[in-house]
Amino acid sequence: MKPVKMLTDPAAMELLGDETRRRIIYLLRARELTISQMAEELRMTPQAIYHHIKKLVPAEMVEVAREERVDNFIETYYRATAEVFSLSWGTSGKNQAQAEQRMRDTLLSLDKLAIRVRVEEDKVAQIIKTQGKIETFGNKEDLEEKVSKLDGVDFIGKQELASVAFMISLTDKQFQEWLELQKELRKLLRGLLTATTGPERQKSSARKS
């Protein structure tokens, strides 16, 4: 089980929206379990668990840990592929329609925070693209992979290390590009605000110190 795994398929985000599937993943981070053991833990039928596992394995969130022969049966034990999933739109354009639907829903939900936006279709695609570029900037994935294999660094230390190593490894040119992407993302988002309302102002800009 890796400390962190980046998932860039919007289908994975869809799967994690379901509470039962998340509970299965939490169990499989704590222990390797068979389908019938998971069923007992979560008080569900093995059929229901099997149905979820069949979706989680191809999405690379769950994997077969080992198989044990018990009399004439083969018992399959599953485990989670990582302790943390880091979700990103990526830049592959894979399942674009699904990614756009999710972003559209997110933008519409801003209303619940009293932030009024007008969702423009062409902007949605651009926002996803820019966010994906930021999240996968500078071979971040390779760096996380390298860090995850290190010995003598604990689970939290690895996450801190990946973040510090990312920042320190960027060349001046890359860092400038990264800043530009952040500016582009904010500009795209701000462009959706409806002129009459604007975002809710923060009551105070004071921070704890």
Add this chain to the structure above:
Amino acid sequence: MKPVKMLTDPAAMELLGDETRRRIIYLLRARELTISQMAEELRMTPQAIYHHIKKLVPAEMVEVAREERVDNFIETYYRATAEVFSLSWGTSGKNQAQAEQRMRDTLLSLDKLAIRVRVEEDKVAQIIKTQGKIETFGNKEDLEEKVSKLDGVDFIGKQELASVAFMISLTDKQFQEWLELQKELRKLLRGLLTATTGPERQKSSARKS
């Protein structure tokens, strides 16, 4: 159980460095359990589990879910406080020595990635301060709290919403400040690089598209 909880005490990071404690937390995200149930799940003694729970409760990672009376005994069921812990140095300066020790270790670990740095004591404190400011910028914590309470938005949707709402809510002045903090952090980190080596160059700046 909240979707996301920000932890700003370096002691919490220390606790999460331990694998057994993380496994306890994963179990308590899947189900509410008593100490003896956890002991059975993880094949440990109830005493060992109790020892960990006694540390996880004051750190606000685990809480009492409910108490049940069974004959003359009160059975206490525990649960995790959140499905995701987001770790941050914060800006409180709480447990500063511990935070500095962790950051020092992280900087020294850069060596394992062939990034050579000279760890300067006064810079370590500045790096923690700047990182803490970035992570808690613009009342991010309040925003996450508000988002976590929304109905009709799924677990992943809430995380996406918090990130989009953060970016769109910043005033121009705040966004400029946020960019300056990112520049400051990178400058501090780059200042630690030893002149003779420099960071490992990335083999290719090409991104998947």
